[in-house]
Amino acid sequence: xxxxxxxxxxxxxxxxxxxxxxxxxxxxxxxxxxxxxxxxxxxxxxxxxxxxxxxxxxxxxxxxxxxxxxxxxxxxxxxxxxxxxxxxxxxxxxxxxxxxxxxxxxxxxxxxxxxxxxxxxxxxxxxx
Ligand code: HEC
Numbered sequence: 001x002x003x004x005x006x007x008x009x010x011x012x013x014x015x016x017x018x019x020x021x022x023x024x025x026x027x028x029x030x031x032x033x034x035x036x037x038x039x040x041x042x043x044x045x046x047x048x049x050x051x052x053x054x055x056x057x058x059x060x061x062x063x064x065x066x067x068x069x070x071x072x073x074x075x076x077x078x079x080x081x082x083x084x085x086x087x088x089x090x091x092x093x094x095x096x097x098x099x100x101x102x103x104x105x106x107x108x109x110x111x112x113x114x115x116x117x118x119x120x121x122x123x124x125x126x127x128x
Pocket of ligand 1: 088
């Protein structure tokens with residue numbers, strides 16, 4: 001089970017965050033997301049190869065600038081993310097179809113493809 005790890009696109013976090021995250025899967029945001037060592041290594045390798053440092057996407061650059069050298073492992077804690085979502089009411093994130101800030105896909109339909117662009121964002125008024 002690595003749903004929690006992979007719902008966030010690799011290019012939205014720097015290497016350091018992925019390393020911290022993947023080294024403590026027993027306490028993965030309140031879930032035990034432990035993996036077989038080989039799977040863990042493969043996933044970590046994939047995440048590092050595709051991390052924000054290795055991406056030229058606009059969001060990667062913004063996240064890197066925003067995280068600086070802090071030990072942030074959740075994009076939702078970055079000043080960049082908070083700023084982009086500051087106009088969204090708390091109730092929207094609590095909506096049954098959203099449930100959590102980390103459920104990017106509820107609002108960013110194409111997020112697995114790494115596309116986080118304004119035109120791909122769903123109309124969140126249905127969550128209000
Ligand atoms: C409740 C819906 C919702 C959730 C959940 C959500 N977002 Fe967003 N996000 C939005 C909306 C709406 C905007 C546009 C805000 C604006 O333009 O004022 C946005 C903007 C963004 C932007 C800026 C896009 C751009 O082109 O400038 C990024 C990057 C982003 N979100 C990433 C994420 C990530 C990563 C997650 C999951 C950790 C996430 N969002 C979760 C609704 C959401």
